[in-house]
Amino acid sequence: MISRSKKLPPGSVIGIIGGGQLGRMLSQAAKNLEYKTVILDPIPLCPAGQVSDHQIVANYNSISAAKSLSNMCDVVTYEFENVDLECLMKISEDIDVFPSPEILRISSNRILEKQKLRNIGAPTVEFLPINSIEDFNQAKRIIGFPMIIKTASSGYDGKGQKLLKSEHDIDDYLINSINTKKSFIAEDFSDFNCEISVICARNIEGDIITFFPSENIHENHILNISIVPPRVSNKVITSARNLAINVAEALDLVGLLAVEMFLTKNNELLINELAPRPHNSGHYTMNGCETSQFTQLIKILTKQPLGNTNLSCSSVMINLLGDLWINNSSKPDFDKLNKSKNIFVHLYGKDEPRIGRKMGHINITSENISDAFIKAMEIKSKLSN
Ligand code: ADP
Ligand code: MG
Numbered sequence: 001m002i003s004r005s006k007k008l009p010p011g012s013v014i015g016i017i018g019g020g021q022l023g024r025m026l027s028q029a030a031k032n033l034e035y036k037t038v039i040l041d042p043i044p045l046c047p048a049g050q051v052s053d054h055q056i057v058a059n060y061n062s063i064s065a066a067k068s069l070s071n072m073c074d075v076v077t078y079e080f081e082n083v084d085l086e087c088l089m090k091i092s093e094d095i096d097v098f099p100s101p102e103i104l105r106i107s108s109n110r111i112l113e114k115q116k117l118r119n120i121g122a123p124t125v126e127f128l129p130i131n132s133i134e135d136f137n138q139a140k141r142i143i144g145f146p147m148i149i150k151t152a153s154s155g156y157d158g159k160g161q162k163l164l165k166s167e168h169d170i171d172d173y174l175i176n177s178i179n180t181k182k183s184f185i186a187e188d189f190s191d192f193n194c195e196i197s198v199i200c201a202r203n204i205e206g207d208i209i210t211f212f213p214s215e216n217i218h219e220n221h222i223l224n225i226s227i228v229p230p231r232v233s234n235k236v237i238t239s240a241r242n243l244a245i246n247v248a249e250a251l252d253l254v255g256l257l258a259v260e261m262f263l264t265k266n267n268e269l270l271i272n273e274l275a276p277r278p279h280n281s282g283h284y285t286m287n288g289c290e291t292s293q294f295t296q297l298i299k300i301l302t303k304q305p306l307g308n309t310n311l312s313c314s315s316v317m318i319n320l321l322g323d324l325w326i327n328n329s330s331k332p333d334f335d336k337l338n339k340s341k342n343i344f345v346h347l348y349g350k351d352e353p354r355i356g357r358k359m360g361h362i363n364i365t366s367e368n369i370s371d372a373f374i375k376a377m378e379i380k381s382k383l384s385n
Helices: 021-032 063-072 085-094 101-107 110-119 133-142 172-179 234-250 293-301 323-327 335-339 369-383
Strands: 013-017 036-040 054-056 075-078 127-130 147-151 161-164 184-188 194-202 208-210 214-219 222-228 255-263 269-275 314-321 343-347 358-366
Touching: 013 021, 013 063, 013 085, 021 036, 021 293, 036 063, 054 063, 063 085, 075 085, 075 293, 085 101, 101 110, 101 269, 110 184, 110 269, 127 133, 133 172, 133 184, 194 234, 194 293, 208 234, 222 369, 234 255, 234 269, 255 293, 314 323, 314 369, 335 343, 358 369
Parallel strands: 013 036, 013 075, 036 054
Antiparallel strands: 127 184, 147 161, 147 184, 194 208, 194 214, 194 255, 214 222, 222 314, 255 269, 314 358, 343 358
């Protein structure tokens, strides 16, 4: 069989749209494999810009910046979902864009995403698109309370979401937003046992592999802790991995796909959302696997065989939010932690801490998960004093 892929030689240039922490860690992984990176981000010296070979400082919807990016690069990817689709499609006329603009189109809109999942037979919570007050009234009848309303696009870390426990939670702001033709999705509120996610990696040859599922604990809708292996049965782990593979294949993925799921009280897996990029819940792979999610994506972008995703140890990942900097009298001190065995501090080079802003994360590894978890809780409580 003729191979569709020819490895991009070291020195080739990878374009990354978005210069946050995911772009930063992706750039660092590219460097380790001797590739160059160019970041497109409107903020000079953004986290990824600090560690890349070049940054195009421009808005994401600038067609001329998109053109410059495709001229400078051999392949382009993106690190967040609110990328300008038109620009991405322009770039893909000239060079490879992985994952495809079509995957971004679907996953950046919660309605299209859930409809796609339904069409391929993947389980989700009950949902209805809301484009008018009539739709909303219908959702109240069919889905009922409690219900979650989410903006169809542009939301992240729980932004643009509202839990409606009863009629009393419906305020003028929501009604006005629906009336002004903003598009929403109404979802049945899942009283789940726990949340897990699976990151799936697929290359241009169609080889496919999953990372070990992670159990994710959120606080105020922001990921707080990831626990790997998750505290669920082997059967659930296998089903979660298979589900992620089915979705990735149905989307003809080339790249990474993070699949967030709820495990219901009936032990049923429901897909919550998809992200065609590295994912916060996969940060454990930096110290817990032979191949990190970032290295894996670089391998895919440069058309190399997939790396081994086996777990080397158990891991707990804790996110470091700006709250730690703001709520404490002194700056958190990571020097001592950095010197400890099996504790890995990753900071994102963000100057300005804000409440809820992701500033870094810590991976704690161990032979067994309960030991890693206890250590993680100790670190968390020490840091917040
Ligand atoms: P994002 O991560 O883009 O902000 P999500 O849809 O993943 O949006 O929602 C964030 C979190 O809110 C989820 O991880 C979950 O904890 C909770 N959540 C979202 N949708 C539901 C739902 N239908 N039922 C119960 N909890 C939900
Ligand atoms: Mg989510």
